[in-house]
Amino acid sequence: MADQIPPCPECGSEYTYEDGGIVVCPMCNHEFAPGASSDAEPEARVFRDSVGNELADGDTVTVTVNLDVKGGSPIKRGTKVPKIKLLDEPVNGHDISATVPGAGQMYLKTSVVKKA
Ligand SMILES: [Zn+2]
Known part of the structure; x- marks a missing residue:
């Protein structure tokens, strides 16, 4: 249940309700942000190249191996x-989308590139 409203952390009341993005407890008037203290929010994914450098959208990378390209x-x-564009949803295990000079748009893996 993603929409379930958490109980009040102050008094434990389950009669909490959501109001404009915050949760309000009618029993003790405590207001809190839903999910703030839970692990419901997934952490932003960190992309690392073959040697452990953090990668970001728009970075320039160097391919570290010879790659065969189908066709x-x-x-x-x-x-x-x-x-490069980092993909939150990998495509066939590839987590980078990029246009490779001379080869066109394709998917790469962070494990075969190094931040330039
Ligand atoms: Zn309360």
Whole structure:
């Protein structure tokens, strides 16, 4: 139940209700932010390259291995890939979407790139 309103942390009352994004307890008038003290919110995913550097959208990376490309010419080790886009939902295990110079738009894995 994602919409379940948590009980009051002050008095334990279950008669809490949500009002404009905060939860109000009618028993003790305590107001609190729902989910603030729980682990309901997923933490932002951290993307790391092959050597552990944190990656961000728009970073330029270097490919660290020779990559075979289905139906295209292979991407050579050392190829610079500008303006990567990190994917919260990986595509076939690939968590970077980028346009590789000379190869076009494709998906890469953070494990085969290094921050440039
Ligand atoms: Zn209360």
